[in-house]
Amino acid sequence: xxxxxxxxxxxxxxxxxxxxxxxxxxxxxxxxxxxxxxxxxxxxxxxxxxxxxxxxxxxxxxxxxxxxxxxxxxxxxxxxxxxxxxxxxxxxxxxxxxxxxxxxxxxxxxxxxxxxxxxxxxxxxx
Numbered sequence: 323x324x325x326x327x328x329x330x331x332x333x334x335x336x337x338x339x340x341x342x343x344x345x346x347x348x349x350x351x352x353x354x355x356x357x358x359x360x361x362x363x364x365x366x367x368x369x370x371x372x373x374x375x376x377x378x379x380x381x382x383x384x385x386x387x388x389x390x391x392x393x394x395x396x397x398x399x400x401x402x403x404x405x406x407x408x409x410x411x412x413x414x415x416x417x418x419x420x421x422x423x424x425x426x427x428x429x430x431x432x433x434x435x436x437x438x439x440x441x442x443x444x445x446x447x448x
Contacts, residue, residue, distance in 0.1 A: 324346050324347065324348045324350060324351055324354065324420045324437050325346065325347040325348065325437070326344050326345070326346050326347075326418050326419070326420060326437060326438065326439035327344070327345045327346075327347075327439055327440070328342060328343065328344050328416065328417065328418050328439040328440065328441060328442040329342070329343050329344075329345070329442060330342040330343050330442060331416060331442030331443045331444045332443075332444070332445070333445045333447065334408055334444075334445070334446055334447070335408075335446070335447050336408060336409055336410055336446055336447065336448045337407060337408065338408050338446075339404070339405060339406045339407075339408065340405045340408065340444060341402060341403070341404045341405070342358070342402065342403040342405065342416055342418075342442060342444070343400055343401070343402055344356070344358075344400065344401040344402070344403075344418030344439055345399060345400050346399045346400065346401070346420070347399070348399075350424075351396060351399040351420075352375060352396035352399075353375055353424045353425060354375055354420045354421045354423075354424065354426070355372060355373065355374050355375050355420075355421035355423075355426055355427070355428050355429065356372065356373050356375075356392075356394060356401045356418065356419065356420055356421065357369065357370075357371065357372040357373070357418070357419045357421070357429070357430070357435055358370040358371045358372070358392060358401075358403045358416060358417070358418055358419075359416070359417045359419060359432060359435075360412075360414035360415065360416045360417070360444075361414055361415050361417070361441075362411075362413060362414040362415075365414075367417070367432055368383065369383050369430045369431070369432070370382070370383055370386055370390065370403070370416070371383065371386065371390055371391075371392035371403060372392065372428045372429060372430060373392045373393065373394055373401065373428065374427070374428045375421075375424075375425055375426070377393065377394050377396070379428050380392050380428065381428050381430055383430075385411075386405075386412075389405065389406050389407045389408075390403060390404065390405050390406070391403070391404040391406075392404075401418055403416070403418075405444070408444075408446045409446060410446050410447070410448040411446075412444060412446050413444060413445050413446050414443075414444060415441040415442065415443050415444075416441060416442050416443075416444055417438055417439055417440075417441045418438070418439045419432075419435035419436075419437060419438045419439070420435060420436065420437040421434060421435055421436070422434060422435065422436040
């Protein structure tokens with residue numbers, strides 16, 4: 323079973339950039355679609371971006387489209403989220419997640435993901 327560890331969070335000024343990484347253990351990372359979600363204080367966890375197991379298909383929430391880029395390197399068992407032009411409303415704990423279905427489609431619902439990382443805090447100061 324895949325285990326996930328996020329890194330790369332921190333404090334950044336509005337307009338700045340961060341790159342989150344999600345390192346996966348286990349030999350089956352490349353079998354699963356991956357996603358990023360975030361949860362701000364007092365709010366529900368929300369979808370941010372997703373990428374197919376092969377990396378050739380991606381989806382984004384409207385709120386991050388054009389600013390965030392999801393990618394993966396299956397040789398390194400790692401998923402990335404490049405975040406540019408950050409806004410104060412991007413402040414949240416960011417979680418990476420692995421899909422439930424082997425070689426499944428790109429999905430946006432949290433229930434479609436079966437393995438989650440511990441989260442990394444991103445704080446954007448205005």
